Amino acid sequence: MTDVIKLKAKDYKSGIKPIWCPGCGHFSVFNAITKAMAALAISKDDTVMVSGIGCSSRLPAYVDSYGFHGVHGRGLAIAQGLKVARPDLTVLAMGGDGDGFSIGGNHFIHACRRNVNITYIAMDNEVYGMTKGQASPTTAMDWDHSKLTPHGPGVRPFKPAALALASGAPWIARAYSGNPNQMAKLIAEAIEFEGFSFLHVMSQCITFCPEQTDWKAIVHEREEPALVDADEAAKLFLHEDGFQIGLLYSEQRATWPPTAVGAVTEGAVAQLSASFRV
Amino acid sequence: MTMANKKLAEFFAYSVELESEAMERYEELADVMALHHNDQVAQFFVRMAQEVTHHLAKVSDLAKDMELPELKAWEFNWPEAESPETASYEALHYRMSLRQAMILALENERAAESYYRQVANSSDDAQTVRIAGQFADEELSHAAELECMLQELPQNGANLREEDDEPHMPE
Numbered sequence: 001m002t003d004v005i006k007l008k009a010k011d012y013k014s015g016i017k018p019i020w021c022p023g024c025g026h027f028s029v030f031n032a033i034t035k036a037m038a039a040l041a042i043s044k045d046d047t048v049m050v051s052g053i054g055c056s057s058r059l060p061a062y063v064d065s066y067g068f069h070g071v072h073g074r075g076l077a078i079a080q081g082l083k084v085a086r087p088d089l090t091v092l093a094m095g096g097d098g099d100g101f102s103i104g105g106n107h108f109i110h111a112c113r114r115n116v117n118i119t120y121i122a123m124d125n126e127v128y129g130m131t132k133g134q135a136s137p138t139t140a141m142d143w144d145h146s147k148l149t150p151h152g153p154g155v156r157p158f159k160p161a162a163l164a165l166a167s168g169a170p171w172i173a174r175a176y177s178g179n180p181n182q183m184a185k186l187i188a189e190a191i192e193f194e195g196f197s198f199l200h201v202m203s204q205c206i207t208f209c210p211e212q213t214d215w216k217a218i219v220h221e222r223e224e225p226a227l228v229d230a231d232e233a234a235k236l237f238l239h240e241d242g243f244q245i246g247l248l249y250s251e252q253r254a255t256w257p258p259t260a261v262g263a264v265t266e267g268a269v270a271q272l273s274a275s276f277r278v
Numbered sequence: 279m280t281m282a283n284k285k286l287a288e289f290f291a292y293s294v295e296l297e298s299e300a301m302e303r304y305e306e307l308a309d310v311m312a313l314h315h316n317d318q319v320a321q322f323f324v325r326m327a328q329e330v331t332h333h334l335a336k337v338s339d340l341a342k343d344m345e346l347p348e349l350k351a352w353e354f355n356w357p358e359a360e361s362p363e364t365a366s367y368e369a370l371h372y373r374m375s376l377r378q379a380m381i382l383a384l385e386n387e388r389a390a391e392s393y394y395r396q397v398a399n400s401s402d403d404a405q406t407v408r409i410a411g412q413f414a415d416e417e418l419s420h421a422a423e424l425e426c427m428l429q430e431l432p433q434n435g436a437n438l439r440e441e442d443d444e445p446h447m448p449e
Binding site for chain 2: 009010017018019020021022023024025027028035038039177178179180181182184185188204206207210213216
């Protein structure tokens, strides 16, 4: 059994070598996940990583747990289904900004609304890296590095935290890939939270967005405790600079599916069927 | 455990973490640079990983009879976001030159030296002061070796390596 001996972070690595570019922020997320798993002494046998498609969605292969590399944008749907069917498992869903906010955008908002007890890690580098650098839903309006959008995408980027809050997510945090230890702490807290926990990670893409190395000088840690009032959180998320890291908002509310109120008595199903008989 | 032993045990816990993190990062970098066919830099990082592994073994041996405090990754109070000898992801690129890689490693050695020196100068436990001073001297000697290696390198290589396959989408 893997649980008997206390495991270190590296023991949660599968041994498959990541093929991300050197300097990619996703390495940091990978390390933070394994550090959080080690800190919580999570059983590998009872943990599942589910992803969509994209650079970041390769992550389940690198963690020594169960994993599912799903369909583009559908990681959250698979993860929620799994958790509902097997509530005893620890389920983490993950993917990139394109996977989560564009192709899987509808799954994202409904996952926030539904509040199944899973953790979702969105690794946001503001670009489609796997297809060689096109604008994503979080790309700045004037980002003109892609030949597909030579004058920038020209549309306002999503604010993932605001979107999550408006959709009903009860736990929202932001991390930065340059601070993997703080990210590990947030991942551990997210896993322990009873409900849908959304961790937005600013994960730099050195190859297609080299300007993101500037993030290191811009990010700042939230000093105050997490907000518990949705109105205040809405004001924060709409007006902040987007570079604040830490636990931003946390509120306990009922998860889905609801716990059964009473046991089903013998013959109840037959009785119910009979009531519909004409 | 006496107060002095407690301080030394805590110092060893930090030292083991510092060296482990540096070793794992260099191993990771060596793998990924090899994957991206930057063999010269990959080999350099393999060498750095080996040197840090050697230092980690030494630290672990010194601490083998002590019960070290078990700290979570985020409970270590480092001067920066990551432990001092760990190569920062922001400084990397798949086309980085050997010179750039060496400069990065040199910065890491200097950061480690500065950390150990600061412990040696601030601790009130005599053994911790002595061992931290030793570690600082070792890091300083590694930095000196790297400085020599840098001097022997040709002066070019200050920038990213050129290649004919730029990372842009096709026309």
